[in-house]
Each structure stands twice: as C-alpha cells, then as structure tokens.
Amino acid sequence: MTNPDAVVIGGGLIGLCAAAAMASRGLRVTILASSRPGEASPAAAGMLAPSVERATGPAHDFAVAARDRYPAFLATVEERTGIRVPLNRLGILQVALSERGVRGLQKGALPTTKWLDSGELQQLEPALHNALGAAWSPDDGAVDNVVLLRGLEALADSDPLITRLYESAASVAPRPGPGVVVSTAAGARIDAGHAVLAAGCWSSAVGGSGLAAAVSPARGQLVSYPAQPLRHVVYGPRGYVVPRGDVTIGGSTMENAGFDASTTSEGIARVRSAAEEICPPLFDAAPVKAWAGLRPVTPDMLPLLGPDPANAALIYACGHSRNGVLMAPLTGDVVADLVTGSPLSYDLSQFRPARF
Ligand SMILES: Cc1cc2nc3c(=O)[nH]c(=O)nc-3n(C[C@H](O)[C@H](O)[C@H](O)COP(=O)(O)OP(=O)(O)OC[C@H]3O[C@@H](n4cnc5c(N)ncnc54)[C@H](O)[C@@H]3O)c2cc1C
The missing domain is CATH 3.50.50.60 (FAD/NAD(P)-binding domain)
Incomplete structure (x- = not known):
C-alpha cells in the first residue's frame, strides 16, 4: 500500500x-x-x-x-x-407544559424563534394537545x-x-x-x-x-414507537420526540455508565414518560425498539x-x-x-x- x-x-x-x-x-x-x-x-x-x-x-x-x-x-x-438521505427542515418546536414553562421559553427565545400559542400549535400539530404553547425555531430539524x-x-x-x-x-x-x-x-x-x-x-x-x-462516554437511551403522530421534531421539558419515516423516536437519558451501552428498564421508563408527556398519543403505541449509544462528551x-x-x-x-x-x-x-x-x-x- x-x-x-x-x-x-x-x-x-x-x-x-x-x-x-x-x-x-x-x-x-x-x-x-x-x-x-x-x-x-x-x-x-x-x-x-x-x-x-x-x-x-x-x-x-x-x-x-x-x-x-x-x-x-x-x-x-x-x-x-x-x-437519498431524509432531511426534515420543518423547524423544531419546544413545547411548554406549564405556565412556568411558557415564561422560561419566552424569556430564553432567540431572535429567530417564533412563539406559537396553543391554538396555532394545535393547528400545526394536533397531537400536541397537552401544550400551552411552543417556541418554534423554523430552520432547525433532523436528518436520518x-x-x-x-x-x-x-x-x-x-x-x-x-x-x-x-x-x-x-x-x-x-x-x-x-x-x-x-x-x-x-x-x-x-x-x-x-x-x-x-x-x-x-x-x-x-x-x-x-x-x-x-x-468520555455519556450514555443515551432511546425508544422508537410504531406511530407517526407528528411531522415536527419536538422538545419537551424532560426529553424530545423525533419523527423518522414510519416511526417516532423518543429520547433520551444522559448517564455516566462508562462504556456500558446496554439499556435499563428504569432508563427506558424515563424516556417513555418524557416522550408521552410531550405527545400523549404515543402512550397507546407500545415501543417496538429500545437502544442506547455513547456520546463522546467533553466538559x-x-x-x-x-x-x-x-x-x-x-x-x-x-x-x-x-x-x-x-x-x-x-x-x-x-x-x-x-x-x-x-x-x-x-x-x-x-x-x-x-x-x-
Ligand atoms: C442517544 C444519542 C442521541 C444523540 N442525538 C443526537 C442528535 O440528535 N443530534 C446530534 O447532532 N448528535 C446527537 N448525538 C451525538 C452524536 O451521535 C455524536 O456526537 C456523533 O455521532 C459522534 O460521531 P463520532 O464519529 O465522533 O463517534 P462514533 O459514531 O461513536 O464513531 C466512532 C467510531 O470510531 C471507532 N473507533 C473507536 N476507537 C477506534 C480505534 N482505536 N481504531 C479504529 N476505530 C475506532 C468506533 O468503533 C466507532 O465506529 C446523539 C448521541 C447519542 C448517543
């Protein structure tokens, strides 16, 4: 060579x-x-x-x-x-599930972020009926x-x-x-x-x-649901949900578990609870898959x-x-x-x- x-x-x-x-x-x-x-x-x-x-x-x-x-x-x-790699550039929604959450998101908003009240949000994403409003970052998104x-x-x-x-x-x-x-x-x-x-x-x-x-490694656990209730990536107070093809991904933990890349029942329960709080229709869709990965993190x-x-x-x-x-x-x-x-x-x- x-x-x-x-x-x-x-x-x-x-x-x-x-x-x-x-x-x-x-x-x-x-x-x-x-x-x-x-x-x-x-x-x-x-x-x-x-x-x-x-x-x-x-x-x-x-x-x-x-x-x-x-x-x-x-x-x-x-x-x-x-x-062809799927790219979602519909923007990312950060939902508020409490009045305190509304105040926090409005206070921390970037000039590029637009606030959507609950009516506007429901029109965009009917499955987010728990939310009081959302900060929408129109240029963000996700790639497969x-x-x-x-x-x-x-x-x-x-x-x-x-x-x-x-x-x-x-x-x-x-x-x-x-x-x-x-x-x-x-x-x-x-x-x-x-x-x-x-x-x-x-x-x-x-x-x-x-x-x-x-x-160093920081473990993240994820689940995927066999359902597509959303078009946008959505962050909530404790996690996020990401539509990908015909499934929806819910994530994620941030754990110090060394190089152990296994899932735990406690971690998966936390991820599910955070995802289902954001998007209640996911509660009825049993996750098909759970996995974990190790983020390469710095201080x-x-x-x-x-x-x-x-x-x-x-x-x-x-x-x-x-x-x-x-x-x-x-x-x-x-x-x-x-x-x-x-x-x-x-x-x-x-x-x-x-x-x-
Ligand atoms: C649960 C989770 C969710 C995430 N979500 C997002 C997200 O939504 N958006 C985002 O931007 N990022 C996200 N990340 C972070 C992102 O995945 C990582 O920052 C990124 O993938 C790091 O890529 P990498 O190539 O550095 O590392 P890796 O993908 O880990 O690749 C490193 C490769 O190097 C190989 N390797 C290691 N040592 C050697 C060696 N000595 N010789 C040869 N090969 C070696 C490994 O086997 C591996 O194949 C997430 C990560 C996790 C775990």
Whole structure:
C-alpha cells in the first residue's frame, strides 16, 4: 500500500465526513474503522438543533453554519451514491407544559424563534394537545443519521482515493520529518502526512493522543414507537420526540455508565414518560425498539477540533458531545482545510484541543 496523505481513525459520521472532504480535495485517505457496541452515529436521534442545544459565541455560529451546510452536503451524497438521505427542515418546536414553562421559553427565545400559542400549535400539530404553547425555531430539524451513515459508507467505498480498513488503531506518533506513524492493534504501521482522530468516546484509548483524555462516554437511551403522530421534531421539558419515516423516536437519558451501552428498564421508563408527556398519543403505541449509544462528551460539550500543539500532523476531530450529527459535514470541511493548509472560514478558538 502506498502511504496515504491522511489516516482517519474512526469510521463514524465524523471520520467518514472528514475522509470524504479530504478525498474531494484530491488527498489519498485511509480510514481505520473497527466497530464497538454503543457507537454514537447510528444510535443518535439525528436532530439538527443549534437553536435548542445552544452554544455561545462563535461555537453557536459554527453550529448554525453546520445546520445550513446540510442540504448541499446531502445533495452531494445523493449525486455520488444514489442514496437519498431524509432531511426534515420543518423547524423544531419546544413545547411548554406549564405556565412556568411558557415564561422560561419566552424569556430564553432567540431572535429567530417564533412563539406559537396553543391554538396555532394545535393547528400545526394536533397531537400536541397537552401544550400551552411552543417556541418554534423554523430552520432547525433532523436528518436520518442511519441512512446518512449508509450513504457515507457507500461514498467511501466508491471513492478511489479512500481505503477503508476494518482495523483498530493503537497509537499515533510523530515521525522524523513531517507526518505521523499510525500503528494498528494488529501490529501494522502506516506512515501518513496527517492522522485525524475521530474515534468518538474511545479517542483517549489511542496512544499518543493525550489531549483526548478530555473525551468520555455519556450514555443515551432511546425508544422508537410504531406511530407517526407528528411531522415536527419536538422538545419537551424532560426529553424530545423525533419523527423518522414510519416511526417516532423518543429520547433520551444522559448517564455516566462508562462504556456500558446496554439499556435499563428504569432508563427506558424515563424516556417513555418524557416522550408521552410531550405527545400523549404515543402512550397507546407500545415501543417496538429500545437502544442506547455513547456520546463522546467533553466538559464544555464542545468538540476538540484542531491540531495537537505538540504534533501538528495529528488533528483532533472528536468529542462532539450532543451535536456530532449536526456538526459532522462542517467538521469534515474544517479537517480538510487544516490538512491542506487552506484558510479557515470559522473561528475555532472554543474548540482548541488543549483547552482543558
Ligand atoms: C442517544 C444519542 C442521541 C444523540 N442525538 C443526537 C442528535 O440528535 N443530534 C446530534 O447532532 N448528535 C446527537 N448525538 C451525538 C452524536 O451521535 C455524536 O456526537 C456523533 O455521532 C459522534 O460521531 P463520532 O464519529 O465522533 O463517534 P462514533 O459514531 O461513536 O464513531 C466512532 C467510531 O470510531 C471507532 N473507533 C473507536 N476507537 C477506534 C480505534 N482505536 N481504531 C479504529 N476505530 C475506532 C468506533 O468503533 C466507532 O465506529 C446523539 C448521541 C447519542 C448517543
């Protein structure tokens, strides 16, 4: 195998988007992808919710730009693979179920948010008859992250510049002169110009990537109901519901359970209660499926995105916490900019890998 320009460690949404973006700039990329229970990308709810899962400063601007990157990005995926990834841009509703909730939502509203009273809300979504009103963020929405993952895998497999190896990376080390050596768990060594660390909540286990110690797993449990009472993504005070095809997803817990990606009866009961409080018709639809995933979280819930100050050929792209689906395509663009030395279009100061 000739040496690639870059090795991507991790084949989730972040790794695949980074690989696709680098290949689109003419770079030869090897992805090291080994699977583990609890991978976040297939487990996620797929919301594109920068107005709700809100950051401050340039991180918020980045999240908004990431959301707005989606239509063109999915058009490219479809053009390259024939896979059409469902995108819901009807906006996200945050419902108030009490007068206190009304006051809280109205006080925290962004200029882009519109308040809907209960009559307007019922017209839009009759199934939300419990709610006193809702804040509507018209440009947010959701993507089907499971189909997206399939589309990106197909794109990687059809791109002659991308090689996917089903192997685990053990370590990354600087090599004499520019570049890195990535060692695999099976003992192979790959020399490359750059390594991109996108191993989700397992990133800190890759030797030579000390700053990834800031990334840890946070378990989220979800259910899906065999019913479609809603068209919009809806947040309530204790959870959210997301329409996806012919099912509705309810989520989610946020737990410190280490790397244990199993569901618990207590967690699922909490998720169901939060979803059914938002959308009472779900109460009558027994969940068909329950699962859990491990979010790669950092102490400030923002990603590590940028080069290692001690090894500029190692790029961190991990720790996207609750917004990794949202940020994946734009993260890929940024990784490609960093690796090719192109000017950056975004202020990444809040994502500095060495900030902890
Ligand atoms: C329950 C839940 C709900 C979520 N909902 C949303 C949402 O609505 N919107 C949103 O934007 N985000 C959401 N997220 C967050 C989002 O899913 C993550 O931030 C994102 O998927 C992270 O992608 P990733 O590629 O970094 O990690 P992952 O998808 O976990 O992928 C990492 C990959 O790296 C592999 N790997 C690990 N170590 C190695 C190694 N040494 N060598 C090779 N490969 C390795 C793993 O096996 C895995 O395949 C949710 C997450 C969860 C769990």
